[in-house]
Amino acid sequence: MRLPLPRSLRSQITASVALLVVLVVGVAGLVIVDRIDHRDRTDVDRQLTARATKVQEDADKLLSTGDGADRVGSDDYGGLLAGSQSLVRLISGNEIVAQRGDQLTVDIPVPTSDGLSTIRAGGQTWRSLVQPVEDTGSERLQVLQDLGPIEQRLADNTRIVAGVAVLSMLFTAGGVWLITRVVLQPLQRLRTGAQRIRPADTHQELPTVTRPQEVADLSASLNRMLGQLQTSMHATRRFTADAGHELRTPLTTIGMNLETLQRNPHLPAVQRQEALDAMVVEHHRITTLLEGLQILARGDAGALPPRATVDLPALLDEAVRHAQHRHPTTTYSLSLAAGSAPRVQGWPAGLRLAVDNLLNNAALHGRQPHGQVHASLVWDSSLAHLSVTDDGPGIPADQREAVKERFARGRRPRSQGSGLGLALVQQQAELHGGTLTLGDAVGGGLQATLAIPLRQAAPSSARVTPPTHAAHSRRG
Incomplete structure (x- = not known):
């Protein structure tokens, strides 16, 4: 008993x-x-x-x-x-x-x-x-x-x-009862703070406790957990809002075309094919948009795989070769600085996604047809600079920060993209502790530079996550 x-x-x-x-x-x-x-x-x-x-x-x-x-x-x-x-x-x-x-x-x-x-x-x-x-x-x-x-x-x-x-x-019970009131006061503060938290709060946090050490560690751990939950909740809400806003137009277009085909069974073949082609385009747009939103949401929520050692020259070389296949009318070139290849600790799939989007944007917004895209990689003791330049009209200086935002397409977009391409690159730069800089190319056009801090290489036994299929989003 x-x-x-x-x-x-x-x-x-x-x-x-x-x-x-x-x-x-x-x-x-x-x-x-x-x-x-x-x-x-x-x-x-x-x-x-x-x-x-x-x-x-x-x-x-x-x-x-x-x-x-x-x-x-x-x-x-x-x-x-x-x-x-x-x-x-x-x-x-x-x-x-x-x-x-x-x-x-x-x-x-x-x-x-x-x-x-x-x-x-x-x-x-x-x-x-x-x-x-x-x-x-x-x-x-x-x-x-x-x-x-x-x-x-x-x-x-x-x-x-x-x-x-x-x-x-x-006497001991009385003394301990009084002493524990003082000793457990930090826990009582945490309890009171937890009771005040509401689901609708956007910046909920428990009181900061400095002593005793065990309660201070508990307070810090709980606040980190709350921060992660808030980030995840914010990412979920943003994903829902963005998806609902951006999917409305393509879904409406597909619905109208389906309704047209349903009401006109004897529609001429040319018009029927045009409607089907339009739905295929909108379907591809929806798929690309959802894939980009999912990647952004995972990054916002911190749902990332373990870091691994990434060989930047090898990653860039493979990305350029695949981009050439995707855009056969664009000429890609690659230059690497001399010296030992830089390695960073990061997420291979995320870095590959960022590089693919920069190469795709350069092809889509460069000179049409037969544009020239040049990728380069240089490094020093602390940073690796990965640059992609095109020969297009570039982006005005006053719009360069704005086009890094989600769904930003610029004032005169040259392609019907999702507006997530540079947003994905910007997110990967932040997740890797780096920066994305947009500037003017030497011969005209846009130069996008992704700067990634170098880290000490992980042991050779570290498992590298293979790159996944990247979303070929486009800037404005």
Whole structure:
């Protein structure tokens, strides 16, 4: 059967400490009492032996004096006075032939064996020592001592220990109850702060606690968790809002085309094909948009895979080769600085996504047709600079920051993109602790530079997440 425990931590600590104190004090007190009682009983045995030795020296005198009742006041045998709670008896066979000392109110049976023993008679306890009389050999000497005072002392000491244990428990419980009020105050602050948090709060945070260290660590951990939950909630809300806003137009277009095809079963083949082609375009736009929004939402929520070592030159070389296949009318070129290849600690799929979007934007917004796109990679001791330039009209300086926002397409967009391309690159730059800079290319056009801080290379055994299919979004 489980004992009911107090519900509050304060009560549990108080009860636990109080119980521990009463156990420690009680056990320690009982051990001391037991040692005292053992010492007292040992002293009694020693006194009995000393008295028996003294009486043995002149046993005939005990026979001549007989019962000590008529010799009150004499002390020839070591304090055997009436009222001394001690008694000496001379036994012959099974009869008591003489005794001296305290007057008995009960009959103590004649001992059947020699040595030390404890006798209970009439509610009294006596310690007895029986020895043969050396001079006669046929008689035995019995020395008795009343153990009543010793047992009373044992009972008194036990009550004292019990009282001290109870008082210690009460005082300890009161002290711990007051101390835990102060010690647990930081936890109470956290509890009060948690009760004030509401789902609608956008900047919910628990009070900052500096001590004790355990509560301070708990406060920091909970605040980090709340921050992550807020980020995730914000990302979810933003994804929902962006998807609802951006999907309305393509879904409406698809619905109108479907309704047109349904109402006009005999629509000419040319017009039917135009409607189908329009729906395919809108479907591709929806797919690209959702893929980009999902990637942005995962980045906003911090749902990222473990970091791995990324070989930037190899990643850029592969990305350029794939971009050439996607845009066969655009000429891509790549230049790498001399020296050991830089490696960064990051997310290979995210970096590949950023590079793919820069290469796609350069092809779509460069000179049409037969544009020229150049990618380069240089580095120093702290940063790797990955640049992509095109030969298009570029972006005016006053619009460069705006086109990094989601769904930004510029004032005169040259392609029907989702407006997420540069937003995805900007997010990856921030996630990797870098920057995205838009500027003018040397020969005209736009130069987009992604600067990534270099990190110490991870061990060669680190697993690198393979690149996933990138969303080919376009800037404005």
